[in-house]
Amino acid sequence: MGTSLGFHIVFACIGMTMPWLMATAQWYYLRTRDPVYRQLAQAWAKGVAVFFAVGAVSGTVLSLELGLLWPKFMVHAGPIIGLPFSWEGTAFFLEAIALGLFLYGWKRLPERVHFASGVAVGVCGVASGILVVAANAWMNSPAGFRWQDGVALDVDPTAAMFNDAWLSQALHMTLAAFVSTSFAAAGLHALRLLARPDLAFHRHGLRIALTFGAVCALLQPLSGDFSAKDVARRQPAKLAAMEAHYHTERDASLVLGGIPDDQTQQVRYALKIPYALSLLAHGDPHAEVTGLDRIPLDERPPTLVCHLAFQLMVGSGTWLALLGCLFLYLRWRRPAALDARSFLRVVALSMPLGFLAVEAGWVVTEVGRQPWIIYGVMKTRDAVSPMPGLVYPLVGSLLVYAILIVVVWLLMVRMVRKIESAQPEPGHG
């Protein structure tokens, strides 16, 4: 399950964001009639098609895998969190229709309808992302039912959907999708610009993608802060694990980096910033922050994994936000510097960081909830399928996903090459 989700999340992010890039390029084309923008929109549309197909099938796998792996979880959770899933189905349906119209309607549809269908793909993509995250948020912040003797009573699906965590998680995840995909796309264009600095195609692509990425990367810390305060209130164990905060105390300091050791309850090689944790978690430098010592031993999440993943996420996010600042400044004051090789190299190197942050963030939210599958209600080990040998399908799906990633990568390489070979060579034409 973990592997499938970790795989799907990447494709889902791309599916949420790429349509926006595509529609933006198409909008520029409609405004300027510059054929390069049209090529860009078409190229991105092909990317959307490929990723949408992979996302669609991996999403189907997920919806069934919930039952295949956690049948006992689904018996109780299905009726409670079904509402976001059924809306997600609707959004996904509309997205598939809109995408069909956009991809095959370049010549058949009026331009405006065609553009509108491109925007619709983006809107539906984001909507379905938010809905699925709402379902995940419910696992962190169960609502809309009363748990009595192992049965859920008084089920209220609407309350379950709009649980306490959904807004902060949905905001954080949507921005993360935009940041990661935009920087990955920008990185790809930067990489190709280093080889072919003459192609306007890649230059336009880089600018559109980086603008999206930069704006969202700058907004992300705000949403991160919102999320952190929310987690501190609702899931003190998760916060303590991700911050490697062992001892409950006032004036808690923020631990940067380091390797937490559960035995000694110390964090080695870390940098500590006094009062910062209290300030960040509760908005008051003297507030008390619950440490792992308040959490019963068998309800503590694995500290090492959470802490390292959290550091990785924040580190990558900060780096991308800084890079976004740099880009916006250069674009405003020194547009010429955007073509500098050093700048392109930095963008190219930052290509995987967004997705690294997404995966790390997902590890934080999922591992940080352990041992619970529904926080405070049901433990993961009580939900797992009774079938022996579950490890085989898991290894199998891992293998399939590994193959798919390699194939998609090779496919992208060939697609980029084909597009480039179709571009006019300046000085030769």
Add this chain to the structure above:
Amino acid sequence: MAEMLLCTLLLAATLYTVLGGADFGVGIIEPLLGSEHEEDIQSALSPVWEANHVWLVLVVVISFVGFPALFSTVCTYLHIPLVLVLLGIVARGTAFTFRHYDPAPPAVRSWYSWWFRAGSLLTPLFLGIIVAACVQGQLDDDVSRGFYALYVAPWNTPFCWLCGLFVCALFAFQGAALLSAEQARRKGPLPFLRLSRRLHLLAMALGGVVLLAGYRSDVPWLHAFLRHPVSLACVVLATLLTPLVARSFQRGWVWSLRITVGAQVSCVLVGLIAADYPVLLHMQGRVLTLADVVAPPATLRSLLVTLVLGLILIAPALVYLLRVYKIPSKAP
């Protein structure tokens, strides 16, 4: 309310069998056609297959939201065939898309093609097996009986395999019909019509064999099926529709063909459910009835509201999509 939801579930399953089934069927018959038809296949499927696929997602969502106990039982004890269905879905969808977009050397393309065809066969085969295993009533939850008895034996029977083959033939026939429609729209002559007629005969013959096998291996459901008036009415209705199917063939009315086949499929499904209603799933020594598996009323209400609202949103968009791509129009 539960009954309404059950009807919606059946409707979604029927639509998937007709619309999605045809898409899978195209993949099944592709090896029979030769590579010169690859373009036809591409243009027939690509704008619509994802939208068609969503009906399956709808089936899954309705069952885990509305009938969670049924969903979790099927998922637990039919884990293996379900995983194989998923494998087929993944292989088919990705290979099909990759083949279209990847400017790849021929060797890679032929890999994609075989991947696509194998996936197209795997999914209906195991879908049929799953339906048959649910009908057959040998699912068992007695843990002491070991892995094979619990997780393999209930679906590894001649009846189930035959049923899987029947679904493959049904899908293949629909795929051939879909291709005929596409051809008719563009070029006039109908080279796939003969193939689809043969596949239709094959599907009917296999259907007969399935009934026979079920009868001989004492599938309890089948006996109920043959006794219940509604089920019998469904069978009669489905049979009465057959001349219409034949006539649609003769005239090359592809939409009427698809609609009649859809009606036949829904007759079979309604007959299946009606035979033992309100029992939905037979297991070794016990049954799951509608009342056992249904979700709380608040959930059903919100699910139905969502489905209706969703339909209001989706229907115009879907009709527009099909009008743009699937209805004969004056070529520009």
